[in-house]
Amino acid sequence: MKIKKFIAGTMPAALAQIKSELGDDAVILSSETIDGQLHLTVAVDEAEDFDFAADETIKKIDTKAFFDETSLRDALDYHGVLELVQYHILSACREVNRKYGRADDMFVMRNALEKTFKFKSLLDNMTPVKMFMGTPGSGKSTAIAKIATQAKLKGIKTSIISTDNIRAGANKQLESFAAILDVDFIFYKEARELFRYIKNHVEEYGCVLIDTPGINPFIKSELDKVAPFVDSLKCDKILTFDAGRNVYEAVEAAEIFSELGATGLLPTRLDLTRRIGSILSIADCCNMALSGASVSASIAKGMAEMNAASLAKLILS
Ligand SMILES: Nc1nc2c(ncn2[C@@H]2O[C@H](COP(=O)(O)OP(=O)(O)OP(=O)(O)O)[C@@H](O)[C@H]2O)c(=O)[nH]1
Numbered sequence: 625m626k627i628k629k630f631i632a633g634t635m636p637a638a639l640a641q642i643k644s645e646l647g648d649d650a651v652i653l654s655s656e657t658i659d660g661q662l663h664l665t666v667a668v669d670e671a672e673d674f675d676f677a678a679d680e681t682i683k684k685i686d687t688k689a690f691f692d693e694t695s696l697r698d699a700l701d702y703h704g705v706l707e708l709v710q711y712h713i714l715s716a717c718r719e720v721n722r723k724y725g726r727a728d729d730m731f732v733m734r735n736a737l738e739k740t741f742k743f744k745s746l747l748d749n750m751t752p753v754k755m756f757m758g759t760p761g762s763g764k765s766t767a768i769a770k771i772a773t774q775a776k777l778k779g780i781k782t783s784i785i786s787t788d789n790i791r792a793g794a795n796k797q798l799e800s801f802a803a804i805l806d807v808d809f810i811f812y813k814e815a816r817e818l819f820r821y822i823k824n825h826v827e828e829y830g831c832v833l834i835d836t837p838g839i840n841p842f843i844k845s846e847l848d849k850v851a852p853f854v855d856s857l858k859c860d861k862i863l864t865f866d867a868g869r870n871v872y873e874a875v876e877a878a879e880i881f882s883e884l885g886a887t888g889l890l891p892t893r894l895d896l897t898r899r900i901g902s903i904l905s906i907a908d909c910c911n912m913a914l915s916g917a918s919v920s921a922s923i924a925k926g927m928a929e930m931n932a933a934s935l936a937k938l939i940l941s
């Protein structure tokens with residue numbers, strides 16, 4: 625219904641105006657005279673008015689489009705995924721269901737994870753230089769040794785660089801791994817030395833793995849030990865973290881590493897972990913790409929690929 629006001633000197637003049645503007649169906653709702661002028665309020669039905677009785681205006685809802693998300697929600701709950709992250713994943717699940725008309729949990733979850741998270745291979749030759757950071761004992765050196773082993777097996781020329789001058793023996797450990805694998809090992813104490821080396825030698829390698837000292841992200845002076853190395857290079861910066869950590873603790877610490885420059889995530893000790901809520905929560909909250917996961921203390925094996933399918937399996941099994 626359209627309502628309009630008209631002002632005219634006389635009633636015939638007003639009616640002529642109403643008829644020409646609104647047609648014959650217009651109805652006068654009220655009229656009054658103010659200062660010798662006629663003020664009319666007029667209404668007319670519009671063709672596009674919503675009509676509850678008209679069949680074509682009521683969109684039929686396809687009940688097949690609905691699916692029961694209870695089991696998916698329960699699985700995310702079991703894993704201790706933060707509520708906000710659950711919301712993102714479940715909303716992607718509903719989108720997948722609508723798009724493909726499929727309601728089976730594994731299909732929906734896998735495609736929803738594909739939409740929600742970023743995945744990046746650890747041996748991606750587009751970005752051969754990778755720097756690892758994390759709390760002490762989070763598995764940086766072990767992850768580097770594992771990736772170097774995989775690279776070696778694929779015939780990718782690899783170099784391991786340590787910048788860890790904090791923990792006694794840290795370099796000895798990596799150096800002996802490098803010797804066993806017969807890959808180059810270098811130690812740099814200063815960020816500018818690291819920068820110079822990478823600038824001059826990066827093209828010789830298909831994979832350059834940089835270790836950094838383990839730090840407590842809640843202490844500024846510790847962050848300052850790693851920040852110069854992080855800032856000196858444009859490369860993939862990957863956070864290693866123990867997947868079994870409490871989700872709130874893990875996200876809070878990861879946010880600080882994210883501010884420091886971490887863009888990738890490599891969870892460790894997945895073999896000792898049943899709930900992966902912190903992995904999903906960090907990746908979503910800190911917008912980090914999932915790069916792989918350490919699933920054993922053994923160097924020779926135990927670096928699993930992280931993709932939507934493997935993650936969906938972990939969530940639903
Ligand atoms: N079970 C299991 N143990 C792991 C895994 N990754 C690392 N570890 C063990 O965790 C311990 C610490 O690993 P490191 O690789 O030395 O950790 P880091 O981050 O280099 O430690 P710092 O250099 O001291 O900061 C070692 O005993 C590893 O064998 C894993 O995926 N599973």
Ligand SMILES: [Mg+2]
Nearest residue numbers: 764765766794
């Ligand atoms: Mg180490």
